[in-house]
Amino acid sequence: MSEISERLLAGTSKPARGRAVLALEDGAVFEGTAAGAEGEVFGEICFNTSLEGYLEVITDPSYAGQIITMTYPQIGNYGVNPDDCQSDAPALRGLVVRDMCATPSNWRSAMSLPDFLARHGVVAAEGIDTRALVRHIRDHGAQRAVLSTTDADAASLVAKARASESIVGVNLAATVSRAEPAAFTAADLPESQRFALADPAAPRYKVVAYDCGAKRSILENLVRVGCDVTAVPWDTPAEEVLALNPDGVFLSNGPGDPEAVEGTYRQVEQLLGKVPVFGICLGHQMISKACGAVIEKLKFGHRGGNQPVMNLRTGRVEITAQNHGFGLVFPSLGPLVPELSAGFRGHEDDLRFWAKAKCAPVVANERFGRIQLTHVNLNDGTAEGIACLDIPAFSVQYHPEASPGPTDAHYLFTAFTRLMDGRDDYLDIDIATDRLGGWRFAEDAGAEGSVA
Known part of the structure; x- marks a missing residue:
């Protein structure tokens, strides 16, 4: 990101954050910015095409072991109401979106989605070309992946993804x-x-x-x-x-x-x-x-x-x-x-x-x-x-x-x-x-x- 871009973002409700990189085991790499907790997580990359209900998706225990990509471009615009959660805490490994809303507007909202993700330690990324990512998954299938805000080296991350555990055969x-x-x-x-x-x-x-x-x-x-x-x-x-x-x-x-x-x-x-x-x-x-x-x-x-x-x-x-x-x-x-x-x-x-x-x-x-x-x-x-x-x-x-x-x-x-x-x-x-x-x-x- 350029110095001018960083200065412009600093004056908005959505200041710039650090890099986040998603790497798949087949060598595909996608870059974005951090949008939740910091860290590095491994899981099967998958996508969800729902137009709403992101909180229910994120807190669905069925996503244990997976990194979710939301195909709808803006996620978080109506915030988070804990009564809509499907479990006590998210079970997913990570979240990938195109644009994360940090300033929600809804009468039921209790907090923003980025704050919710950070509170529960969920590593998330925004700014990734989710259309390209989803097309890649459709063409090449779900596979092991790593999402990191601490390692930006593509070759290192691809190697880590290939060495990570598959969800096949695991009792999640x-x-x-x-x-x-x-x-x-x-x-x-x-x-x-x-x-x-x-x-x-x-x-x-x-x-x-x-x-x-x-x-x-x-x-x-x-x-x-x-x-x-x-x-x-x-x-x-x-x-x-x-x-x-x-x-x-x-x-x-x-x-x-x-x-x-x-x-x-x-x-x-x-x-x-x-x-x-x-x-x-x-x-x-x-x-x-x-x-x-x-x-x-x-x-x-x-x-x-x-x-x-x-x-x-x-x-x-x-x-x-x-x-x-x-x-x-x-x-x-x-x-x-x-x-x-x-x-x-x-x-x-x-x-x-x-x-x-x-x-x-x-x-x-x-x-x-x-x-x-x-x-x-x-x-x-x-x-x-x-x-x-x-x-x-x-x-x-x-x-x-x-x-x-x-x-x-x-x-x-x-x-x-x-x-x-x-x-x-x-x-x-x-x-x-x-x-x-x-x-x-x-x-x-x-x-x-x-x-x-």
Whole structure:
């Protein structure tokens, strides 16, 4: 930066800071300036395409082990409200943005994002060409990276990135789970959100939630549809869960490689068929692993709030929020059942085939009987949801709590309550109606309509 530039910045609300350099293991290097805590961190580089909700992204425990790049150019403009945090502290390794706002403007803001990052020791960089970086990740895939404010030597940083640990094979869920069981009820819902969200339903269901890095808003949504939730550590034995006599078991989201979270999916093997089970994201992968499926690492994953997913049972398309780098290989669950798959006998690698065929195919699984493919990603044809037809269990790869993101998939929490009620049609819900449920503006609109 030139002397003139430094003098101009010194007189603004955003004075110049030191250098920050991001280096990838394939040799790509991107330069910017520090925007959070000072230091040097290692992780898998990834990107999120959400236009808002940066705080929810940054505090999502599923980002443990990763350096996040936000594709939206300005981050931090409405500041930070602690009630919107998804965990007690950020679990990500680092943050990369194009422009970091140091002077937020919003009535709910309690502090600026740079101050929040510095307070929690999160190394961050701004001024990086995030468009070029994201194009590079899309072309070359997610990979190991280092973000440093203490070392500006490109060759040194590339060598460090190549020597760093991969997230493959590492149980990151254990690092963000809770240590002891804890109740989560209506008393734990943020008071500051009542201006927008309606009061929760009266509790009718007793749910045990495996916390593999659960986002707070997921537990809140379970409470809002009438669940008394007991959150338990990621490796809680199945017999201890069943001893609580729950109406249902929930499997949460979480970070990293599902193959390494054996302590959870081995318990799920013992729970399936004994109690209704619902899984989200890593929880979806835990059910898949319990059924003997193969999980693959995606090239650059799905992270953002604009992923189109088709519900094959209803034909409705949902715009969904997602955050994952691994996915289910649906054919690995078993051979197709032709009479339940529109007569088709062979598997398709691109699952968008089933959207065109207007069919939700069913396989014969050796462990748990018939399993149906319920949801498909319309961008790349990967599996987004399954339902066990002979036992009460279903799961989705995406995030229906929508924090951040659209509320199209909110119906899945309602579906879980219907599954616990013993209904076979639990997934067949009008999302256009359910997505408005729980919002005060929807209640106000209904009241105005009744007066008219």
